[in-house]
Amino acid sequence: MRTVLLALALLGAALPAPAAAQTSARRPAARQAPAYPDRLQIRPFVSAGTTWFTASKTFKAVLGSGQGQDFGGGLNLTQGPAWIEVSARRFSKSGERVFVTTGGQVFPLGIDTDITMTPLEVAAGWRFRPLFGARVRPQLGVGYTRLRYEESAAFAQDGDDVNESFNGFHVVGGAEVRLHRWVGVAGEVVWTSVADAIGKGGASQAFDEDNLGGTSLRVKLVIGR
Amino acid sequence: MTPSTRRRPASAILAAGVLALTVAVPSGRQAGIESAARVLLEEAALPGIDRGLAPDIGALDPVDRSSRAALVADASGEPRAVYARGSVIVKFRDDTIAPRQAALAAVGGERLAKPSWADFELMAIPGSADPAAVAAALEGRPDVEYAQPRYRNHAMFTPTDPFYSLQWNFPAIDMERAWDINAGASSNVTVAVLDSGVAFRDSVVRYRGTAFRLEAGGPIYPALGLVDVPFAAAPDLGPAARFVSPRDFVWNDDLPLDLDGHGTHVAGTIGQATNNGIGVAGMAFNVRIMPVKVIDEVWDFIFDSPNFGSDDTVAQGIRYAADNGAHVINMSIGRETGGAAPAIESAVRYAVSKGVFVVISAGNDGNGQNRANRAGDFTGSIDGAVSVGAVGRTLDRAYYSTTGNYVELSAPGGDQRLSGPREGGILQQMVDQDLAITFSQAPALFRAPRFDVFQYYFLQGTSMAAPHVSGFAALLRQQGITNPAAIEAAMKQFATDRGTPGRDDAHGAGLINPRATLRGLGLAR
Numbered sequence: 001m002r003t004v005l006l007a008l009a010l011l012g013a014a015l016p017a018p019a020a021a022q023t024s025a026r027r028p029a030a031r032q033a034p035a036y037p038d039r040l041q042i043r044p045f046v047s048a049g050t051t052w053f054t055a056s057k058t059f060k061a062v063l064g065s066g067q068g069q070d071f072g073g074g075l076n077l078t079q080g081p082a083w084i085e086v087s088a089r090r091f092s093k094s095g096e097r098v099f100v101t102t103g104g105q106v107f108p109l110g111i112d113t114d115i116t117m118t119p120l121e122v123a124a125g126w127r128f129r130p131l132f133g134a135r136v137r138p139q140l141g142v143g144y145t146r147l148r149y150e151e152s153a154a155f156a157q158d159g160d161d162v163n164e165s166f167n168g169f170h171v172v173g174g175a176e177v178r179l180h181r182w183v184g185v186a187g188e189v190v191w192t193s194v195a196d197a198i199g200k201g202g203a204s205q206a207f208d209e210d211n212l213g214g215t216s217l218r219v220k221l222v223i224g225r
Numbered sequence: 226m227t228p229s230t231r232r233r234p235a236s237a238i239l240a241a242g243v244l245a246l247t248v249a250v251p252s253g254r255q256a257g258i259e260s261a262a263r264v265l266l267e268e269a270a271l272p273g274i275d276r277g278l279a280p281d282i283g284a285l286d287p288v289d290r291s292s293r294a295a296l297v298a299d300a301s302g303e304p305r306a307v308y309a310r311g312s313v314i315v316k317f318r319d320d321t322i323a324p325r326q327a328a329l330a331a332v333g334g335e336r337l338a339k340p341s342w343a344d345f346e347l348m349a350i351p352g353s354a355d356p357a358a359v360a361a362a363l364e365g366r367p368d369v370e371y372a373q374p375r376y377r378n379h380a381m382f383t384p385t386d387p388f389y390s391l392q393w394n395f396p397a398i399d400m401e402r403a404w405d406i407n408a409g410a411s412s413n414v415t416v417a418v419l420d421s422g423v424a425f426r427d428s429v430v431r432y433r434g435t436a437f438r439l440e441a442g443g444p445i446y447p448a449l450g451l452v453d454v455p456f457a458a459a460p461d462l463g464p465a466a467r468f469v470s471p472r473d474f475v476w477n478d479d480l481p482l483d484l485d486g487h488g489t490h491v492a493g494t495i496g497q498a499t500n501n502g503i504g505v506a507g508m509a510f511n512v513r514i515m516p517v518k519v520i521d522e523v524w525d526f527i528f529d530s531p532n533f534g535s536d537d538t539v540a541q542g543i544r545y546a547a548d549n550g551a552h553v554i555n556m557s558i559g560r561e562t563g564g565a566a567p568a569i570e571s572a573v574r575y576a577v578s579k580g581v582f583v584v585i586s587a588g589n590d591g592n593g594q595n596r597a598n599r600a601g602d603f604t605g606s607i608d609g610a611v612s613v614g615a616v617g618r619t620l621d622r623a624y625y626s627t628t629g630n631y632v633e634l635s636a637p638g639g640d641q642r643l644s645g646p647r648e649g650g651i652l653q654q655m656v657d658q659d660l661a662i663t664f665s666q667a668p669a670l671f672r673a674p675r676f677d678v679f680q681y682y683f684l685q686g687t688s689m690a691a692p693h694v695s696g697f698a699a700l701l702r703q704q705g706i707t708n709p710a711a712i713e714a715a716m717k718q719f720a721t722d723r724g725t726p727g728r729d730d731a732h733g734a735g736l737i738n739p740r741a742t743l744r745g746l747g748l749a750r
Contacts (some may be wrong), residue, residue: 005405009710020482056519059748062746062747062748065749067370074402078524095748097744097745097746097747098745098746099705099706099711099714099718099742099746100746101708101710101711102714105711107706107707107711107715107745108703108705108710109704109705109706109743109744109745110705111406111744111745113748115748118587148728149749151747151748153744153747155402155405155406155744157402160744160750161750162747162749162750172547187553197749198748198749200749201746201749201750202746202747202749202750203747203748204749205745205746206746
């Protein structure tokens with residue numbers, strides 16, 4: 001929730017922009033600066049976000065919550081309005097193994113279990129016409145997700161723990177707010193699908209949930225123009 | 226080994242007199258409400274003697290239990306009677322007097338009495354009346370919820386040949402790894418053992434031994450008169466502090482002493498002291514044991530116990546256990562004869578409603594007529610109660626294990642026919658059969674028993690399978706699954722499929738898998 005509020009606050013920071021935009025609109029078109037730099041820009045960033053997992057019942061049963069926080073970073077390459085991004089994030093949380101009845105009642109068994117998910121994402125997209133005097137840059141993109149999933153628990157024997165990778169895709173939309181010539185903050189909504197990754201065992205099978213994706217709200221601190 | 230049938234001319238007159246005494250015994254038992262005829266002489270006695278592995282258990286079960294049951298119950302000479310004469314179990318729909326008076330008048334009943342720990346009443350009827358017919362007549366009355374004869378229940382283990390072996394049964398269900406996860410539960414969990422009693426304390430009890438026959442036409446065993454019988458706690462079963470709320474519904478007191486060995490053997494599989502450097506292991510070796518005696522054996526008969534293991538006695542025991550803190554009830558008892566057991570079923574439903582998981586052996590008639598255990602064939606309709614079949618060392622159904630749609634799970638019960646008497650049985654400690662089962666000798670050698678010397682015996686039967694499941698249930702409860710229905714669901718979900726793929730009548734959902742069940746589910750695996 002704090003992440004959502006932060007995103008809203010950042011968007012709010014752009015509110016004074018309309019006056020500047022009007023001023024800019026009155027300028028002759030020939031003198032108007034290009035919306036985005038034509039030269040290739042390489043922009044590193046760090047990110048923090050909250051994900052509401054699609055397999056919410058499963059995550060809630062084992063980890064006590066159907067959502068979780070992740071942290072990551074990557075590189076954003078832009079040229080004009082187009083962009084390509086490579087990023088990695090990491091979600092890690094501890095819970096306990098459970099028994100789930102057919103009616104969905106969950107009994108925690110007191111056996112520690114650790115879940116770690118590391119999505120590697122490659123995405124491409126488009127930045128739309130800036131708003132509020134070029135301070136707010138809306139964008140949209142789609143990408144490929146390679147998700148590494150690790151699950152380990154106490155009393156595990158060979159073959160009990162999980163360390164596998166799965167393929168998926170994601171759609172991202174949001175806006176970047178320029179705080180400084182070289183610094184921007186982006187707020188994004190990311191919907192990820194990693195289907196058929198779970199659901200063949202464990203609590204996910206009990207709840208008939210097979211997708212390790214979810215919907216994330218993410219804030220990125222971007223260095224670069 | 227059957228007692229000798231040789232007759233001695235010189236004792237003919239004496240035998241006739243003793244026979245008269247014998248005939249007088251059953252009529253007193255049928256009322257089922259007399260006070261106990263035994264006296265506790267000493268609160269303490271010498272500690273039990275552990276004689277190690279039994280060298281020979283050939284005389285382990287010399288008396289066919291069904292014929293013995295018939296002798297106890299029979300007042301009219303019918304050798305196959307499976308229920309008591311002189312009374313029936315009846316439950317009325319309300320508490321008013323009028324329907325009771327009308328029912329008594331309609332069937333020639335003499336009086337009604339409500340036992341403790343029961344929601345039913347016992348109606349005394351003439352000894353000549355057929356209890357089944359009276360019960361049927363009562364059931365036809367609109368003010369009667371149910372009525373049934375007082376069917377007799379007995380221990381479910383199959384008689385065996387006596388040899389030694391190892392405890393293969395725990396590795397067979399992966400218990401070593403299960404104990405890594407849950408080391409024998411804790412004293413927060415109580416398992417009630419409804420059986421022939423448990424060797425749970427030291428004491429000396431004075432009994433009066435009556436003359437008796439073990440089978441119709443068999444030799445008459447002389448009356449022992451007053452005898453002081455020593456009892457001791459089984460040395461490998463643990464300290465006295467682990468036994469809670471003992472109750473004896475056969476003798477109507479708080480001394481559920483085991484005059485047979487069956488209940489002690491069963492209790493051992495549930496919770497035998499483990500890692501103590503002696504003896505054998507048990508499934509849930511830290512739990513508390515609640516000894517509740519609900520079936521009688523030969524010595525109870527000889528000593529003229531006021532009650533016997535009828536359905537009402539069993540039902541009382543179930544309700545008592547549920548009301549006194551039991552979390553799991555083990556019933557390695559039952560009967561293959563007679564009709565349904567609504568009194569027991571009602572009590573089991575009551576126990577489950579109180580959060581108690583109930584385990585009942587499936588029966589040992591699989592090599593005979595395959596008759597269901599009527600004291601447990603209803604568990605399929607109760608989430609939180611299970612009937613348990615037995616597997617041998619090969620993990621396939623044991624030859625004696627009764628099959629049927631009511632069998633829900635299976636567990637090691639031994640198969641000595643397939644794997645041999647040493648390798649095929651379930652090993653636990655029980656009272657030394659040579660010193661306890663003295664009626665296996667000829668009448669001339671018959672003597673008072675002692676129950677303070679113990680040995681380790683291999684037994685087989687669904688009686689031995691059920692306590693594996695009860696101990697398992699205790700572990701699951703300790704692990705966090707407290708709901709009886711959920712315990713049953715977890716056991717079935719993780720059971721290892723045996724026999725025909727999927728559920729089958731021999732193994733139910735399969736062989737219990739404690740390690741997998743205790744470990745439960747992760748997110749993906």
